[in-house]
Amino acid sequence: MKLTILRNELNDAIQHVSKAVATRTTIPILSGIKLDASPAGVTLTASDTDISIQSFIPLETSNKTIATVIRSGSVVLTAKFFVEIVKKLPHEEVHIEVGDRFQTLITSGATEIQLVGLDPEEFPVLPTIQEDQVVSIPGDLLRDMIRQTVFAVTTNESTPILTGVLWNLQEGIYKFVATDRHRLASRSAPVELYDVRFSNIVISGKTLNELAKIVPDQNVMVDIVVAENQVLFKLGNVLFYSRMLDGTYPDTSKIIPQSFKTELVLNTKALSDSIDRAYLLSREEKTNIVRLMTTDNGGIEISSSSSELGKVTEQLTVTEMRGEPLKIAFNSKYMLDVLKVIDSDELFIGFNGAMSPIIIRPNDHENSLHLILPYRTTN
Amino acid sequence: MKLTILRNELNDAIQHVSKAVATRTTIPILSGIKLDASPAGVTLTASDTDISIQSFIPLETSNKTIATVIRSGSVVLTAKFFVEIVKKLPHEEVHIEVGDRFQTLITSGATEIQLVGLDPEEFPVLPTIQEDQVVSIPGDLLRDMIRQTVFAVTTNESTPILTGVLWNLQEGIYKFVATDRHRLASRSAPVELYDVRFSNIVISGKTLNELAKIVPDQNVMVDIVVAENQVLFKLGNVLFYSRMLDGTYPDTSKIIPQSFKTELVLNTKALSDSIDRAYLLSREEKTNIVRLMTTDNGGIEISSSSSELGKVTEQLTVTEMRGEPLKIAFNSKYMLDVLKVIDSDELFIGFNGAMSPIIIRPNDHENSLHLILPYRTTN
Incomplete structure (x- = not known):
């Protein structure tokens, strides 16, 4: 292998694939990045066997030569040293030449680097994937769907399936669900392909991050196969493979209630700021417990207390309130996680008493739905 | 105590003094911030007994009322909760009222906070300091002098005196020195007061940070008493007390050589970039050892090697070279620390063979001087 390549394009490809490099492995080859040079271009691959990322660098783009394969x-x-050094090379052109026993010489300006290379035959082969079931969705939407659900996966490895996000695609509705048994986040979006459908596909939350x-x-389209x-x-030029x-x-x-005894509509930011202050105090107690109570004047009161420090009490006006008076306690950290990702100025919250799940969703659409179990307290 | 104060000004003062709050202490009062309200203004104080910081908030500045003491x-x-909550209060006005047994009520907008207060009589009294020996220096210069020396203090508590920076003021020259026995950093600057002099004053590196x-x-003047x-x-309105x-x-x-067998003048950034690349590889070996060698063509070669990964070799041209050929090895992390703080485009490096200290200083002035002991190697 012998080639000349532009440093910045090489570095971009390295940054992409480096996320799949195994960091804690006893198999040396998995801590590497594979380079393949062919008359078509240069391909970089990394794999920790759970995820694999491949980035293709074409020889040229519009009027600009990126690589020359000799x-x-x-x-x-x-990967460890290679990832760091490439971005710091002194010249925009980088020459790479592989000699006997995969000894690799990298030169750029007056810098010369000799690297011990490993045998590419030992590198894992990427899975062959049949492209029957392909969904195309805008990259922005995919990122939003991940961001709005992935925080609710569990980090507890004793229930491995809950460390992932569930995907369903039925009748043109693509839906993500995540839960750690204390809370649930879901997000759905219409997609344009009606002949593709799947269910019970679970992708690791770490991978999605x-x-x-x-x-x-x-705003580019992402094809999901x-x-x-x-x-x-x-x-585009990057392929990202993940195991299910x-x-x-x-x-x-079945755990999502369809009707509520108490319903609130209120401003997202006002609630978020208020719970954030109550959270600061509840955090000192390690419990994160915050209370919400409807008040006689048709508003709500948010409060938290710490035996050592004191008490925070917040009065909040709401846009609408319907149903029974209510007094409920919940984990304020879970609520803040939801309020951070809800993309609507006003939100709806539904309750069925102090012991039943709390449902939070945007007031103007039903694409997101969040559930939080209350903290069961007697006072 | 009863007062109204602007949130942002209160927050600024809290941010200043919070750096002196004891974080790991068994004495609860030291984890607090003391508030004093008087007809003159509001004073905040924090102290971990090693350092104490006091910030004074006047009742008003030009046309603006900041605080009203009732x-x-x-x-x-x-401190912990107080520091966090004040910046998040909903209204720009904050009311603070202390009641029985130091129970403190803080209100702002529709937020009400009840805090358990502690008895201010238990708070440490700040030292009384006689203002005989006062030096005034520009804040920018003080920050530079700290930044250019403090990195060389030791973190090893077995030689406590070396965890500090030495100050001397003799004949109008103010000098900072720090060393961890492997390297030394010094910085001096002229000051305008000739009747003040002191020596062997050592201030903790942590405190200076x-x-x-x-x-x-x-660019304000800092008075040092x-x-x-x-x-x-x-x-200004902030007083910072530190123990020596x-x-x-x-x-x-005596360890600073006055003459050299080999002298180099070269571009700071070129050397820094080059050593940074060699450092990346040397870091993988945990030793950080980089070699510098004069070459036959009047330049230098920087290199490092890792038994597992390979070798980096860099050719560098220099502005001037005088004296004997040289081959030396040193800790590249120490050299990078120096190159980061040297404020000159060209630097001078003096050597007395492979076993003697390396001296680095700006080529155009003598206000800074750095010493690094070489790594004693036989090859």
């Missing part, structure tokens, strides 16, 4: 070939370079980082800011136990995301989580996701549809 | 008095409030954070960005075992920094470290600082003047 001799095709492959090598695997240990990594994916969200490499979805480009520009669903195969037997793998999902492939196609983002094994197991059956619990049925959460 | 009833004088004092209280101590636990905290001080640097509250020296304002605008040196007393028996305390130093007081006056920064006990003990005698070692005499470092």
Whole structure:
């Protein structure tokens, strides 16, 4: 392998694939990045076997030569140092040449780097995926759907299926659900392909966080290919492969109440600021418990207390209130997580007494739905 | 105590003094901030007994009322929650009222906070300092002098005196020195007061880092008052008190060579970039060892190697080279620390062979001097 490539384009590709490099592994090859040079272009691949990312660098784009491949070939370079050094190379042109026993010489300006390369034959082969089930959705929407659900997955590895986000696609509605048994977040969006449908696909929350980082800011379409136990995301020149989580996701549809004894409509930011202040005090108690109470004048009161420090009490006006008076306690951190991702100025909150789930959704649309279990307290 | 005060001005004062709040203490009063309201204004104080910071809020500045004191008095409030909540209060006006047993009521907009207050009589009394020895220096210069020396203090508590920066003021030259026995950083500057002189004053590096954070960005003068075992920094409405470290600082003047066998003059940024790349590889070996070698063509070569990863070699041209050929190894992290703070485009480096200290200073002035001991290696 022998090639010349522009530093910035090489660095961009490295940054993309580096998210799949195994950081804690006893298998040295997995801590590397594979480079393949062919007459078509240069391909970088990294894989920790759960996720694999491949980035393709074409030889040229409109009027600009990015890479010149003098001799095709492959090598695997240990990622840790390679990722750091490329962005600091002194010249915009980088020459890479692989010699005997994968010894790799990288030169740029007056800098010369000799790296011990590894045999590319040992590198894991990417899964072959049949492209029967393909959904295209805007990158922005995918990022939003991830952001609005992934925070609710559990970090507790004793229920591995709940560390993932459930995907369903039925009758043109694409839906994400996440729950850690104390709360639930769901987000749905219409997609234009009616002949694709799937259910019980669960993708690790960690993987989705990594994916969200490499979805480009520009509004591009992401193709999502669903195969037997793998999902492939196609983002322009970047391919992102992820395993699905094994197991059956619990049925959460039955725990969502359809009617409420108390209903509130109120300003999202006002509630968020108010709960944030009460949270600050509740945090000192480690419990994060905040109370919400309807008041006689048709508003609500938010409060929290700490035996050592004192008490915070907040009066809040609401846009609408319907139904019974209410007094309820909940984990304010869970509520703040929801209020952070709800993309609507006004929100609806439904209650069925102090012991039943709290439902929060935007007041003007039904694409998001959040559930929080109350904290069961007697006073 | 009963007063009304503007949130932002209260918050600024809290941010200043909070740096002196004791974070790990078994004495509850030290984890608090003391508020004193008098007809002259409002004073906030925090102290961990090593450092104490006091910030004074006047009742008004040019045409603007900042605070109205309705009833004088004092209280101590636990810092942790107080620091967080004040910046998040909903209204720009904050009312504070202290009741029985120091119960404190803070109201702002529709937010009401009841805090358990502590008895201000238990709060440490600030040292009384005689203002005989006062030096005035520009805040920018003080911050530079700290930044250019403090990184070289030791973090090893077995030699407590070396965790501080040595100050000397002799014949109108104010000098800072720091060393951890492997390297030394010194910075001097002329000051205008010739009748003040002191020596062997050592201030903790941690304290100086905290001080640097509250020296304002605008070019204001800082008054430094040196007393028996305390130093007081006056920064406008903020007073910063620090204990001196006990003990005698070692005499470092004899280890600075006055002549060199090899001398280099070269571009600071070019050397810094080059060593940074070699450092990246040396870091993987945990040793940080980088080699510098003069070359036959009158330049230098910077290199490092890792048994597992490979080798980096850099060719560098220099502005001037005088004296004997040289081959030396050193800790690249120490060299990068120096190159980060040297405020000159070109620097001078003097050597006396592979086993003797390396001296680095700006090429165009002698206000800074850095020393690094070489790594003694045989190859």
